[in-house]
Amino acid sequence: MSEVQILSSIQQFLTRKHGHFIQGQHVEAELSERIELKNPATEQVIATIACGNENEVNQAVDSAHDAFINAWANTSPYERGLKLNKLADLVEQHAEELAQLETLTTGKLINLSRHLEVAQTAVFLRYFAGWATKIHGQTMQPSIPSAQGEKYTAYTVRQPIGVVAGIVPWNFSLMIGAWKIGSALTTGCTIVLKPSEFTTLSLLRLAELAIEAGIPAGVINVVTGKGNVGQYLIDSPKVKKVSFTGSVPTGIAIGQQAMRSDLTRVSLELGGKNAAIILADSNIDEILPRLLQATYVHQGQVCAAPEQFFVHQSKYDEFVAKASGAIQQFVIGSPLDESSMFGPLSNQPHFEKVKAYLELAKKNDQIIAGGRILEGQGYFVEPTLLKITDIHDPLFVEETFGPVVNVIPFETEEEMLNKVNHSRFGLTASIWSNNLSQVLNLIPKVEAGSVWVNMHTFLDPSVPFGGVKASGVGREFSDAFIDDYTELKSVMICY
Ligand code: NDP
Secondary structure: OOOOOHHHHHHHHHHOOOOEEOOOOOEOOOOOOOEEEOEEEEOOEEEEEEOOHHHHHHHHHHHHHHHHHOOOOHHHHHHHHHHHHHHHHHHHHHHHHHHHHHHHHHOOOOOHHHHHHHHHHHHHHHHHHHHHHOHHHHHHHHOOOOOOOEEEEEEEEEEEEEEEEEEOOOOHHHHHHHHHHHHHHHHOOOEEEEEOOOOOHHHHHHHHHHHHOOOOOOOOEEEEOOOOHHHHHHHHOOOEEEEEEOOHHHHHHHHHHHHOOOOEEEEEEOOOOOEEEOOOOOOHHHHHHHHHHHHHHHOOOOOOEEEEEEHHHHHHHHHHHHHHHHHHOOOOOOOOOOOOOOOOOOOOHHHHHHHHHHHHHHHHOEEEEEOOOOOOOOOOOOOEEOOOOOOOOHHHHHOOOOOOEEEEEEEEHHHHHHHOOOOOOOOEEEEEOHHHHHHHHHHHOOOOOOOEOOOOEEEEEEEOOOHHHHHHHOOOOOHHHHHHHEEEEEEEOOO
16 A cells, blocks of 8 residues: 655655635735645645735735636637646646645545545536637517618527636535636636635636637636635625525525625535435445435545435345445545545535534444544544434534534335425435336425435536535536626627
């Protein structure tokens, strides 16, 4: 077992005194306060980043606004697509660098950083690039009475909304940042990104690559720092849309702030307490590897991943025995070691939160398998299964956003649906079964933005993604994002 060698370019990048990225260049921070970035596997400080202030946010917004008016909104759709494709090429050329940055700051297994985070960043950028030449309006024929032979025609046109604020969480910072960049740039908008204070580096590097790709200075800006950077962005009158991905409490605060800021448009991609429903006909041996992979990927720190397994009573004992055995085989270790199967949690505050949930479960004697907090350096906990029966239990109700999953038996479909839909969240769900009519009857009854059948946690740019209930407002991907990033203008002509 050995760790991958950190590239010399990354070693140098880490030692830089990082500032913000505004108007196509690095801008040194005004405040002397710095945020330390720790490798979650070792707790060693690996870099520091700047704490942005209001003045720097305003500079970044001005830069994005100028670039919108004077450059990007007037660039031909073909050229916008070309440049996003070029950025995707550069992501691939620098894939190992970006993957190492992600792994060093998030604790994501190196192969997950390579084959999911970075690879999908390029895939999504190319998908959005393709949309640039395909965004269009419609023509209409009004029925207004004609007194003197005049005629009427009407059409709609989609115009880019302007400067977008993209606020990004720490779990997939590069890929989620790229979703926001792709949506904004393909429609002709410009963007100011606010990465999470824990995982800032890969987006700073992506902004540099955008300049290399020929994307004009000011089209992509990055201001680093804490939550107040996001607040300044939302309050800026030149920001016309906020695209937020993160937790429900922050999302609600952001939505309210955006409404107060002259009804700034806002889309919210928030948390979930997602259900995987295992019906009576399921072959446990067959589904288990895929289900556990989808559940414990990135140590469960995936908004779409299941946190509750609803298992039909007839399969409950078999499921618990086999799932417990399987998760105990996970090799827990350094995320830079290609043979590790399970790494650390991403940052210390989150580690404390998950630890508190595990301690609560231990106190209540709810642990079926796993549940240990590993001693030594790094934010490591075991993949865990809990037995939860009470729907008011905090472990049933709250998103742990960790590898802490409940197994809940059910007898009837009605009882199961009542429990699944009891949640205030509604991001994703999956149904595991080959009983076609039962599955098709269940799909409309499950309250979730995405329902998968015999799969879970797969996102594809051609399929819309977003939550219902407290899991969010708006949809990303497919053509669903276009509404959020453009204004629909109606034109009527009398002739
Ligand atoms: P947070 O809500 O804590 O933070 C998200 C981002 O918002 C960070 O950049 C954060 O900055 C910033 N922020 C914090 N406070 C404010 C504020 N008052 N105003 C503006 N911005 C603010 O989420 P996490 O980073 O902890 O991410 C985990 C959450 O994200 C989970 O709930 C998960 O389910 C959800 N998520 C949802 C996804 C989806 O597509 N639906 C996808 C991925 C994650 P800072 O980090 O500096 O505090």
